[in-house]
Amino acid sequence: MSEVAGRLAVQEGAHYLGRAYGGRGILLSGVPGVPHGNVAILGAGTVGLNAAKAALGLGADVSLLDVNLDRLRHADDVFSGRVITIASNAFNIEQAVRRADLLVGGVLVAGARAPRLVSEALVQRMKPGAVIVDVAVDQGGCVETIRPTTLLEPVYTLHGVLHYGVTNMPALVPRTSTYALTNATLPYALDLARKGPVRAVRESAELARGVNLWRGRVVYPAVAAAVGEKPLPLDDLR
Amino acid sequence: MSEVAGRLAVQEGAHYLGRAYGGRGILLSGVPGVPHGNVAILGAGTVGLNAAKAALGLGADVSLLDVNLDRLRHADDVFSGRVITIASNAFNIEQAVRRADLLVGGVLVAGARAPRLVSEALVQRMKPGAVIVDVAVDQGGCVETIRPTTLLEPVYTLHGVLHYGVTNMPALVPRTSTYALTNATLPYALDLARKGPVRAVRESAELARGVNLWRGRVVYPAVAAAVGEKPLPLDDLR
Amino acid sequence: MSEVAGRLAVQEGAHYLGRAYGGRGILLSGVPGVPHGNVAILGAGTVGLNAAKAALGLGADVSLLDVNLDRLRHADDVFSGRVITIASNAFNIEQAVRRADLLVGGVLVAGARAPRLVSEALVQRMKPGAVIVDVAVDQGGCVETIRPTTLLEPVYTLHGVLHYGVTNMPALVPRTSTYALTNATLPYALDLARKGPVRAVRESAELARGVNLWRGRVVYPAVAAAVGEKPLPLDDLR
Amino acid sequence: MSEVAGRLAVQEGAHYLGRAYGGRGILLSGVPGVPHGNVAILGAGTVGLNAAKAALGLGADVSLLDVNLDRLRHADDVFSGRVITIASNAFNIEQAVRRADLLVGGVLVAGARAPRLVSEALVQRMKPGAVIVDVAVDQGGCVETIRPTTLLEPVYTLHGVLHYGVTNMPALVPRTSTYALTNATLPYALDLARKGPVRAVRESAELARGVNLWRGRVVYPAVAAAVGEKPLPLDDLR
């Protein structure tokens, strides 16, 4: 789903740069004689790389920031040097954010709050009509001023900057997302159908990890802890 | 302006494919494991080539139709064989339109009505939730069911297909469009400012062609005909 | 050798699509105004990726199927989104095979029979004059109707579809294949020549794994089992 | 048709480089660690450019020779510097031909004998097992030793070099060629059908140029000369 969200972040951000929607009124690709718009992307993980791919595709000038130099090297290889890779630190983030027409927040830490990389003060110094799409909004966002929005009212303006905070972006393209999810989950469903739940869970470590209750016993450790029981060890399912 | 409109046609079309806006709910690029969406573009002129560039950039599967084989050859060169070029005729148009998730109408004939290439019956056979962006709408459109819309209410649905009929698309990105227009017109303005109107018009064939009245005489032939005068020949301005 | 076979599969398949050889009579690249031919490739391993590279190079429209989404993601990166990656399942295989002008079977499971992905019934529904090149033919093939053929009589027709079942395709290009093999094996030969067999085998895990008999004792486990001996442990060679 | 022939020249040449067909036994792309094969192409017109495109696509090392530097510049642009462009003269032709694994003759002069650029003596100095595909064979060929062959017996060996002299290569891929021809000719057929022959010929300079006899008078100058008549001027048809 991060692949879908990263690509959508740029497509939707490009749309809201339209003047009629409150954006700066620029075309990311420019045209011959008029420079490209700039897209700054925080994080070079799956979201960031997919956003970079879409932004390059639309002809933008793309800056990609990450603290992990190996990810930046990978991006440099994948995009043949066409994105500007920048080591992420407070100084570089400020430079990149102030230059951006579209800012994509793509720093997600699995199971944790996203780090707050862009302060409200920095948002105030962005170009008027710039657009922020923060894919990390479900995890608190990496931009201080982002708050969750819905597909029906996706944007709001604060300090002259459009904020797009849709929490479940892949729902915008359900036909693509459903196939993508099914591709990932169908093998498990077939396994359950063919072997029955007992054997399927016993033979698949992945399925086993998803079990909450098993024949009346709590299996999932966090749930067991919450109800004061000792969890049934995963190995005992087999 | 055709460059801006062609690129916007795909960007806006991709947006309206979102389910929340009534579209098919697909992402044009697909993701690994899920096929790309299809963009069919009628006309391989400036609008069509710019639309194709943006659609390829977004990762779509692109079909480009034109009656002029030399234009298709040029497109094949420019895009290194990455677009499917198709000789335009009734049969091929029907095939391409029915396969399209996004249909871009880009056939404009200077100073004439656009040819009507897609009938209402064919629109009825398009995929439900497909999107039509007809850049030729100012000249009557190349799709029978298109009618002019505005930037504030850009789309309507007919036969299950979204229609985007904004007549002045470049107005969506005024910052880009203004620079583009100024790049083209500034040299004439400077000429007028430096030389004064008399000398500037005498020395520039392009400016001369734009003169309607000159020292009390009608110059522009169509206007002269309308008022029953003999037009002042352009050569007499010099 | 899988690299050579994958690339040859497309080159030879493209040739046999020629009408004079019984094929559909199409050029995979099309020409401007005439659409590309379609190549469907089963399996995104070494054979599949090399086949995809050659098919893209020849200008075909390429579909690549695999059950492993990570391989499809890798293919999407390597080919910058130019191949259509499709999650492999019965429905998607049927769609892809029926659309294909050239079908390449490249699903090989090391040391096991290739999975039979394309049934005879599905071959019957392929386009007349389509070509199948099944690189997995040595391991039983992933197409039900394939049977081994030779370089001198490489193809036969069944249900109107050409079948290319050459079992040792790299033998078609011995000059390339010999260099490729030598590049891989020369370091071991040099090792044996420099150190003598005893020390070379003691110091190289790879060479040790190839030893069948050692000073009168059976080393290779499968052979030892067949003759009812206890194999000499690899560690004892050192 | 030159587009089809240029692309086929490389596809068929690559095939005949196979050892089983008498060729050098190399794969044009090489594999990692084994260098590419070399394709030398005489002439950077439509045939040559299409051959170069296919050869690059197959991963070969490509040399393109022409006397016209503007054509070489165009090739350098189109292929982003990936083909080696060489000014054609006797010395450079000899160097290129002796280095070639596959030699494509693509120098055609409209309505004239092709210039003989490669002598029999030079063919004798080519690598054993190299392949020559001379697309100019209908016009006498640009290689001295080429003679016409058929699709059923396309090649013969002379001086250890395979010669492919099929005179009507596009007939190998009739499905592609027929669409390509129809795309070019259909507008004229429709014109004749809609307007009737009289008006169609009167209104179309291209159709008029194809008229041999008109209401009992010879129109085509060469025919008129042959029968000793004065031809009816084209302008009199209108």
Add this chain to the structure above:
Amino acid sequence: MSEVAGRLAVQEGAHYLGRAYGGRGILLSGVPGVPHGNVAILGAGTVGLNAAKAALGLGADVSLLDVNLDRLRHADDVFSGRVITIASNAFNIEQAVRRADLLVGGVLVAGARAPRLVSEALVQRMKPGAVIVDVAVDQGGCVETIRPTTLLEPVYTLHGVLHYGVTNMPALVPRTSTYALTNATLPYALDLARKGPVRAVRESAELARGVNLWRGRVVYPAVAAAVGEKPLPLDDLR
């Protein structure tokens, strides 16, 4: 020769950006995590396009300025949108020059003084250690502070900016330049050798235009004017 000079301008400029030679001490490509250097190129003719090709190849961020929008469009096509094309005017030149690490002057007007686009005041505002390579130096230069230098002492520093003013840059790579020149001139030499001077000049408009004296009569108009004779008309040579 403009092709050679354009490519050399960037190669030599990149070298002189080295700190040991007085430059800014940057690598044009940057490395992952460190942004690219910027190359601004004045003029999108042959010099400018070749400079842009080399600068992109070295991984720089490239801005290309020209007053002619068609040339910028061509550059946008050739480089697939990877250079920033900018309409040339005083404001845009100032922005681009102040941002540049390397400035290439490539505006040449055949047979006239190059327009002076960069004033001494603007040079003073360039980054310290930036490099200017003005290919137009033979025609007076498009930078006010440039003056001719030699291959042995190619650079001097003024206002903290390195100036490279070598007047005959192709002489740095005589092996390449000689072949390039010979490719262009050999056909004329062969013509003269084969036909003798009289017939060659009579039959070749290009050779005729190079004639100064003919059988005792002055042919070249400027020379004739200088000596007060009436020139022999070119047509009379035939």
Add this chain to the structure above:
Amino acid sequence: MSEVAGRLAVQEGAHYLGRAYGGRGILLSGVPGVPHGNVAILGAGTVGLNAAKAALGLGADVSLLDVNLDRLRHADDVFSGRVITIASNAFNIEQAVRRADLLVGGVLVAGARAPRLVSEALVQRMKPGAVIVDVAVDQGGCVETIRPTTLLEPVYTLHGVLHYGVTNMPALVPRTSTYALTNATLPYALDLARKGPVRAVRESAELARGVNLWRGRVVYPAVAAAVGEKPLPLDDLR
């Protein structure tokens, strides 16, 4: 730093190919009609891949040699088959070195002497005016005739071949190199500043590995051995 050195090796090598500096007088890219220069690169590690990227960017014909076939496969993927990858052995090295206009030595073995791959005898057989840039010079060089030089006197000529033996190439571009180094080291400095040295070292394995003395005890094993003490185990720091 290997990234910087690899890219500089080609940029500086291209410069010294200039005739005025004693080189062969060729432009690596050639121009249309004149073939590319050849760059041979020994080693497909970080130095070699970055050198190959720069050489391709400058339009050269690039050969990349390594004993490790997986690295060559990786290079083939990254460069889409545009470099010639060659299995490294004495025969292939000789062929490649004799063909090279520019030879880049990039074989570095961490903490060991570089293998001597090019003998003095082979240097004597190189083309006159060819250039050698040996990035491995600090570790003894992979070319027998290389010796250390400085940024101020970077080259010397031996056997008619220019040798560039600068030991600390990244010092030529300190602005780029300093940012690159800081990107890699800043996180540690911040860690030390925030946590104080005690906690920072206890919590970071990387910092701990850099400690020589800790509260009066020798930590670094090699130092401890040299002074005859037992080193304090790293785990005891925590």
